[in-house]
Amino acid sequence: MAYKHGVYTSEQATSLVPMTQTDSGLIVAFGTAPLHLASESAGANKPVLCYTYKEAVKAFGYSDDWEKYSLCEVMKAQFALFNMAPVVLVNVLDPSKHKQDVKEKQIPLENGVAKIADPVLLSTLKVVATSGGTALTADTDYTAAHDDDGNTVITAIEGGKIATSAAQIYASYTMLDPAAVEKRDIIGGVDTDTGKSEGLELIEEIYPRFGIVPGIIIAPGWSDDVNVAAVMKAKTHNIDGHFGAICLCDIPTKEAKTYTDAVAWRTKNGGTEVNGRIYWPMLKLGTEKYHMSTQEASVMNYTDSQHDDIPYYSPSNKALQADAACLEDGTEVFLSAAQAAYLNGQGITTALNFIGGWRTWGNRTLAYPSNTDVKDNFISNRRMFIWVGNTLITTFWSKIDDPTNKRLIETVVDSANIWLNGLVAKGALLGGSVEFREEDNTTTGLMDGILHFHVRMTPPAPAREIDFIQEYDTNYIATLFS
Structure with missing residues (x-):
């Protein structure tokens, strides 16, 4: 250690851990x-x-x-x-399993435009002008795209190999099969x-x-x-x-x-x-x-x-x-x-x-x-128990493998209790606390690095029934004479 002469400062980690915020409803x-x-x-x-x-x-x-x-x-x-x-x-x-292969399906052509209602995978589409003919070239002889209704629209390109007078073309493709x-x-x-x-x-x-x-x-x-x-x-x-x-x-x-x-x-x-x-x-x-x-x-x-x-x-x-x-x-x-x-x-x-x-x-x-x-x-109670548990896990995961000493125990207890007190103040809990109790922690367990913290919490139950008890009060008749 280097020789020192003077006044020095150092820092240590804050003894309170800020609680992580887990998504309650992803x-x-x-x-x-x-x-x-x-x-x-x-x-x-x-x-x-x-x-x-x-x-x-x-x-x-x-x-x-x-x-x-x-x-x-x-x-x-x-x-x-x-x-x-x-x-x-x-x-x-x-698409590699739930599919159907279609071979040279005849598609009507109107004004150089053909529509296929099947869920076509465009990368598999092959178009020919005549049955058994040579495959045409995309973006040279025709274009293919899906419209807003999910149809595959094939459009002949002027100067391409699809004749302007053609009444049909033939398409081979693989289509999705959601029924499978x-x-x-x-x-x-x-x-x-x-x-x-x-x-x-x-x-x-x-x-x-x-x-x-x-x-x-x-x-x-x-x-x-x-x-x-x-x-x-x-x-x-x-x-x-x-x-x-x-x-x-x-x-x-x-x-x-x-x-x-x-x-x-x-x-x-x-x-x-x-x-x-x-x-x-x-x-x-x-x-x-x-x-x-x-x-x-x-x-x-x-x-x-x-x-x-x-x-x-x-x-x-x-x-x-x-x-x-x-x-x-x-x-x-x-x-x-x-x-x-x-x-x-x-x-x-x-x-x-x-x-x-x-x-x-x-x-x-x-x-x-x-x-x-x-x-x-109760669904709200169930979700609160899950959410509190998930939050405790993500927050104190960073403390795993730290020394099992008083500092670790106090950090967990103090941090968790401050957080639970905040939930109580908000109305999300009626009460909540975390304790490190001797009866929950055996000597052999602590020797083996196992710590048990006891969490108590009371989420408010939903007000599923509100009753108003009505009574006829004869005393109010006296107001007739006042």
Whole structure:
């Protein structure tokens, strides 16, 4: 050590750690997309973080045919209806597998223009003037592009090899086949040949890829399948070995056409997942039909954004972008308040047009009514426990492998308690504390570097019932004589 003579200063790390802000409601949506319309296709089984509608369309394309391309429903709801961002989109429609090859299809030519309605992958398009003829040259003999309706428009170039009098041309191409996508593609897994994750297995890659904790898992058009829903529920736990999330699933309105059918379906197939929500029926806005899971995911985003991205407000009784509730075939559904309450009592969230227009209606998770633990069966409480847990993980990860001493313990306890006190002051918690208790920490555990901190917290329950007790008071008769 160098010889010193004088006055010196040094610095040490602040004993309080600022808490990281985890995203309470990052939506991760799984489904299919019209990649043939994408200008820079993201391909299949690659999560893409999108902050704008333009980014989403650039990577996945857009089509109004949501039955074939379910991710477009999410794009429309998130960016157009609720103006919320970001969202992670995962397309499972694989052009290398879910495709059909078309050979020399005769296409009518009118004034030098031909249209193909199939979802053509332009890179595979080959055009000939006559059957069995020599392939024509793109941008010399013709141009090919998609129009706003998703058609492939082939236009003859003057001076090219397509005769001005030609009545038809012949096109060979590969087209996407969204009908070939199956629930196993959504469920995914790990490809044994490449070792790459596919489908819902990709939820594990969200935090390593983007540094944002996934909050809400949806798969509109697919989550009404019991097998897909089962995997979605499983994936809400222990994400990337540490984090939690929730999943939003739908009841199939093809099978459940009445609210009593919905209860019967939920009883048979819904399960009791504490991190799950289930919905019936669908929503309609103009001619467009939305799954309730899609809209409520965006409702959660919007509600959180109005309260500092802290999920202590229930998404129930919040405005939907809808002018009707409906079945998949478009049949409109109108529930009375009593019928909606009956659904809620069975753990089903629905849509109610009672006061204030169409609104979400229901506070319960799938744990209700079999699980009476308040931290598990109210969605706002469930999300708060997940969010607080995720925040503690991301904040104190930097302290892993530090020496197990009083300074470490005091730093964690003091930092976490200051943060929880702030949540109490905001009204997000009724109370909260962190303790390092001797009864939770054994000598052998501490010798092995294992520390247990006890977290107590009380999120406010949603005011699901407000009663006014009215009484006729005879004392006020005396006011007649005053």
